[in-house]
Structures are given as C-alpha cells and as structure tokens.
Amino acid sequence: MTPAVRAFAARPVLAVAGALAVVLTALSGRYGYHRDELYFLVAGEKLAWGYVDQPPLTPLIARISTELFGNTPMGLRVFSTLASAATVIVIALLAREFGSGRGGQIVAAVCAAISGFLPGVGHIVSTATYDLLAWMLIAFFAVKLFRTDDRRWWLALGLTVGIALQNKYLVVLPVGALFVALLIVGPRRVLRSWWLLAGVVIAGLIALPNLLWQFQHDWPQLTVAGGISEDDGTENRIMFIPLQILQLSPVLLPIWIAGFRRLWKLQWPRAVALAYPVLCVAVLAVGGKSYYALPLLYVLVAAGAEPTLSWINRNRVSAVVAATFTAATSALFTLPVVPVSAVEFVLPVNKEQGEQIGWQNLTTTVAAVIPPNATILAGNYGQAGALRRYGPAHNLPLAYSPHMSFADWEHPSDTATGPVLLIQQERTPSFESHFPNCHQLTTVQNPTPNEEDGTALVLCDAPTTPWSTLWPTLRRYY
Template identity: 70%
Template sequence: MTRPAVPAFAARPVAAVAVLVGVVLTALSGRYGYHRDELYFMVAGRHLGWGYVDQPPLTPFIARVSTTIFGDTVMGLRVLSTLSSVATIVVVALLAREFGSARRGQVLAAVCAAVSGFVLGVGHMVSTATYDLLAWMLIALFAVKLLQTRDGRWWLALGLTAGIALENKYLVVLPIGALLVSLLIVGPRSVLRSWWVLAGLAVAGLIALPNVVWQFQHDWPQLKVAGGISADDGTENRIMFVPLQILQLSPFLVAVWVAGFRRIWRSLPWARAVALAYPVLCVAVLAVGGKSYYALPLLLVLVAAGCEPTLRWVERRRRTAVVTLVLTALSSALFTLPVLPASAADLVIPVNKEQGEQIGWPSFTDAVAAAWHQVPADQRSTATIVTGNYGEAGALVRYGPARGLPMPYSPHMSFWEWARPPDSSTGPVLLVEIERTPIFEKYFRDCNQVGTVHSIVSNDEDGTALVLCAAPAEPWSALWPKIRQYY
C-alpha cells in the first residue's frame, strides 16, 4: 500500500525543545543524590549477566556504560537517562506528525511531552521506566506507521524494539497485547494476516531469549517478584490508578489527551486500534493490580494526536495557553525534579515519594557506621552487616568503605545471589531494618537496637532500626535460604 503523505518534520524547533529539557535535566541531575534503585543498578552493573531476580539486564548494563564513559558520579550515571528522555520528546513529535500535524502541532506535542511530569520524572534518574518509556513511544510510532501504510515490514521494527525492550522490562508485552486485542476488535485485521507478523515475533523472541533462558534456569524469580508486588500493593494501586494517571502526566494535559482520543476515533479511523489500546491496557493493569505508571506511556500517544485540535483552542486563547503550559512546566518540575532544597522536600514527597529516596544516603551510612563501631574491635573480623533491602545495601557499598565498613550482605532481590556471609562469620550481626521484624530477628541471637537512622525528610529510611545481634542462630549456609526476600 502506498504511504499517505505526511507533513514535513519540524526538526529544528522540536530539537530545540528536546535539548532544552536535556539541559535542565543535566543541570539538576546532581542536586540531591542517588535514588535507592540507582544504588542497586550500579552494584548490579558490576555483576553483569543475562538476568537478575527482579529484572532483565539492560538497565544495569546502561548504568555501567554511563558511569564508565561519563564518570562514576550521580551526574555521570544519569547522562544516558537524560538522552533517553530527549529522544522520547522527539518521538512524541514524530507521532504527532504521523497523525497529520504540521509544524506547529509537532512543536506543541514536543512541548507537552517536555512539560509532563512523567517524562521529567523518569528522565531525571536511572530507572527501568526511563528506557521503557522510549521503547513504548517507538513501538507506538511503528504501530502507527504500520496501520497507516499497511506495510507489513513495520512488524520487523516492532519486533526489534520489543525484543530490546524485553531485555529492559517485561511490561512491554502489555502495550503490544493491548494493541493486538484492539486490532481484533476494531481492525484493520488485515495487518495481522501477514507472514511479517511471525517475522516480528521471531525477532523479538530471539533478542529476548537469553533472559528467558536465565529466568528458566533460576526458577522464574520474576514471577515471584511480580506476585509480591500485586499482593502487597494491588488494592492501593487500583484505588489510586485514575488519580495518578491524571497527576503523574499532568492535570493540565487531560484536555489534550481527551481531544486526542476523540480525534482518532472520529477522524482517523485507520488508527482507532491505537486509541482503544489505552483503555484496554488500563483494564489489564487494574486486573493484575499493577502500578498506575504502567499505562502512562500510551497517554503520551493520545497527547500527540490531540495537539492538532488543541491548536485551534490555542489560537483563540493564546495567553491562557501560554499560562497553562508555564504552570504545567512549573508544577511538573516542582514535584518531579530536585528544585527545592533537600530539607524542604517533604512538601512534595506525599505526591512523589521518589524525591525522598534520593536524599540522605551518606548520613544513613554514618548512622550504620556509628552502630558498627559498637562491635568490639576484636570481634569485627567475624562480624557481619545484613540489610533488609537492596537500597540500603547499595548505599553501604557506595559510601561504606570510606567510613571503615565491611561489604554488606542482603537477602533482598539479586543481592541474595551475589554473596552470602561465610560460615566462619560466627560473630555479631548488625541488622539494618526499616521496621523491626521478629520473624526476621528470630534467626539471630540476643538482638538489641543500638541506633536509629534519622533523615531530614520523611523517606522510607527515616526511623530505620539498627539492631545488633550476638550471632547468627545457625550457620549462614543453612540460614541464608530461609531469609531470602523477593519483595
């Protein structure tokens, strides 16, 4: 089928918007500190493999590449994350172009993406969601091209992108699944009657195969992690799903993505499957109790489609439109970027707890060091530090050596696999626990709290208990499998 004509791409103004966001993200990237997930990714990057307990290998690999090239600092770690968000903004503008938007509509799409809280938030730090967002936008772009041209070769691009995305996060199966269901409901079903579909699936499967094999060899730990998330947070996730869909992208952009859905449904019948994929995806996420941001990327696709009708409103109310975009940018930056002093972050943590997870890790390590030095000097050679989660362990790996701390151990996620204390470590055990847990402490003898972590903000580690035990209750080789944590 002959490709319909599309407007010229507004490369310069779109690039200017994307670069401006890159500059802002770079300027603010070192303001607070590492996020707990970043501390974990950096340690994971030292244990490169085809998989980890809780994720595929791509994000830890990117973390290692970024720090190797740009420096082992907070800013160096986040360079590739920033570039990923810059690319995401460009792809959103390209989507607007595919939906028929000319220069101004493409620029508006880039601006809307640039000021959205979700794009700024995932672009500020390294997370699996950062690269997942770019992959979803590319999949949407290739899907739109497929539907517009009926050229089955786009399935190869979809398969290639999906395969790479599967090496980052398994969530990519959700938008593809939602798109396939939507195609069966509203068509055009003809794009499914092609050998190119099988070719795309083969490409995706081939790229994802090494991690699938790793998961198989390790008894599918990712399923245990996913089950824990759903069991612990499923109800809350369902209750907060709709409010967070609005807040995390931006309340000011609701009218744009609603206009995008209506425009596709009424005026672009060839793309209806793309619009329907969003509510289908929402139903799937709600059913499994997934997090609200799992469906957010498809809202950006609707934003791209909604910029053309929004322009007509902008032309009549230019001053209001400018004020709205400025307010969107300011509110998004306030809640997702480290623009406030660290001591004032409590003002935004109730809306975005990830801000607090970047504050206080050096002082956390100081508190652990003070507790550690209560262990008699002649017993430290057989003493052990065990943390309750990977963020704490990652912080002690990063900041502990400068404070005279030994390498920590943790039964959480892949830390459990990387190392366990030797059976010769029969001395005191310093437990780092967000909350004291008798079920956990029963594996150790004579446990007493010797310190408390105090943070300047109300983050997860504020109030963490530092508990010193006389010894493990049994050899570590027997104890370690009993305290493993998947969530």
C-alpha cells in the first residue's frame, strides 16, 4: 500500500527559501567575480554545444543572466540565487515524501539553508550550483517512483538527467549509485517497465548534442578529469570524509545519520540510503573531490528532519543555539561577510573566497607595465577572463590563453611579431623557453594571499616559431 504524505508546508518553506535568496542577493555584489565566473562570461559569448571541460548549460545561463541583469557579479548571480532557493524547496518536498509533516519539512528547509555547501555554491555561478538542484530533483522523482510504484516517474527522471548532463557529467554518479543500490535492496520491480526505456531515451536525446561535440573533439573532458585525478587524487581521498562533514556542517552530522537509519527502517526507500555509501566508494575509487558525493547528504538530511523535530521539541534552547551557530559559521566560511583584509582567515577552510578578489588589481598591474604592440599570454582562464572583462577600460589588447577552452577560441596571429607579456602564477622555464630573452617586469600584489598573489609578469621577445604552429604545443587541459 502506498504510504501517505502530509500537506506541504508551503508558506514557511517558501519563507525559508526566500530568506536565503535575500541573503544571497544582498551579498552577491561583494568581493567580485570568481575565477570560474570570468571563464563562464567568455564561454557565454562563444556559445557552443560543448567545451573541453564542461557541457554548455552553465555558460548559457551566465549569458542569459548578464543580458537580462547586467554584466556585474550581482547581475550574473541572479539565477544561481534562484536555483539555491529552489533547492531548499525540493529538499523540503523530499522530507514530505519521507513522511514528514509541517514541522519536519520546515526543519529540512532550515537545515538546507543554513548548511555550508548550498549557500556557498549559491553565492557564485558554478556548475555545482545547478548540479545540486538537479541531484535533488533526481532524488525527489526517484523517491516518488519508489513510494508510489508509478512507473511514469521514469519520464521525469529521464528529463532531469538529460538536462543535468548538459550541465555536468557528474550526474552519472548518483544515477549509477542509485541503480546499483536498487539492484541490491530493491524495489527492483520498478526496473521492469517500458517507462524506464522511455526515460533513458529522453535523457539520451537531450544529452546527445553535447556527447556528439565531445566525440568530434576526441573526448577532451576525459583528459581534464584524468588530470584532476592525477594531480589531486591522493589528497582528495585523505580529505574526503573530513570535508564531507565540514562542507555540510558538523552540527548536521547527527541529522543525516538519523536520516540514513530512518530510510533503512522504512524499507521502501532503502535504495536511496544505500546510494550514498555506494557513491562514496565510486568517488574515492576515481580520486574525485569530496563535494562530488555531498549532494546526497541533503537527501539524508531531509529524511532525518522528522526524528530531529522530536529532539528540537524537547531541547528548544539548544536547537536555537545550534542553528544560530551553524548559520553563522556557514556564512563566515562560504559567503563574503568578512572584510577583504580578513579573508585570509577563512582561506584554509574555503579557498574559493580568495578566488573572488584581486582581478581588477591584476588588470591594472598589467596595464601599468605592458609595452606598446605587446601580445598578452595568460597562464590560466581566470587571468584571461579577468583581462577580457576589465582590460577594455584600460585599452589593453585581447588577452589569449592556452588553458582549457581559451586555447580553442583564439590564438595570436602570425603577424603579431611584437613582444609577449607572459602572466604566470609561477615562472616556468619550460614554458618560457618558447620565447627569447625573457625577464620579469613585476609581480602582482593582491590584497589577500590567493592563487594570483605574487603572479609574475614576464616580458619576452616574440616567438621564433609562428604562433599557429606554436599554439598546439602550449595548450593545457588542467
């Protein structure tokens, strides 16, 4: 018999989602663009069915947002804010599917809003922002399928997975983990349906244009992913569990443990519970980042909301203190609430804060030293994106970079025979060897010690090899 669900606590849940949206909007103009956002701005100007390191959806959203609301950090981040508010609502709906009443749904929404990861990815434009919403929708439709045994929910799952694949390929991980868990603990009967095949077809058709693009370009995404695993795999495995706890919030640890136990006790959603450890094993095996598995913890938080409500009713003062502490620490480490001069304090926990600072300073430093007729060659996409965003105000020439998709968009003309200004986080002799007579002009001094602080500006003569021949040897995928 299908378990019943309670009425949706629409007003309080919408109020929580709205409060998060207000906070994100109020803070969206602080600091500046994130490194990745500068990349998305340029990618959005060069719309395609794919890029070497990602599908096309996030750059497309970035383009739409800046066209509608202006090319500022606040204008760029409007849809990220809306996606995060929507994620809070879906998490509350998940709690409802697991049997939570009004109070449990509110607890689920509040826990999501004051956690670390959700506001953090909601503050900036990133593939993870929309990926989190997609994962929550996939979980919601899967839970609907398991609870009602209505196989038509496969269509909603297929549609969501297809769209998610146009944003980030990581969506195959939770889908695969859920499928494995379904085979182990059931309900396997939902797999015996033509609706499943229809859902797979829908997902495939939506994802097909990007998959064709990757095929035509020799699957560069695999090269990028392999580089991430090779460079950071060991560190990712060591820090996997600690970061899972820290990025969500240590205070929420008992809630998602209670959620796992509750799903197992309910039996019919056991596959949802088992999917999380299965996913963790898969991410650890490939050396992926800790946040790759983090979204499924929000599903467990939604499941743990109802038993947590019983504790809250018995310990109201402690619950208020815990919620206030969680909200404060999450804001401190994931949102731009501290002055720029104090950002160094939060960088050991969240280096992404520093990635939003110093890009205009980089541009003015370049403008102060670049000689006439020089070609600018940036070492990474953040530098190139910043110079393309802020450079025109300083009459700087177009900045090029062999990093990621910048390598495909443009390269210097063979007629460019003037000096070359290299922008390097660290001077690299093998890279400079392509350019004669290199000498360092200055370094970039940022107000906070982020990755670009101390970046070297190195002036060289033009390469002896034509740019069109040299360019393929310079490209970097990671």
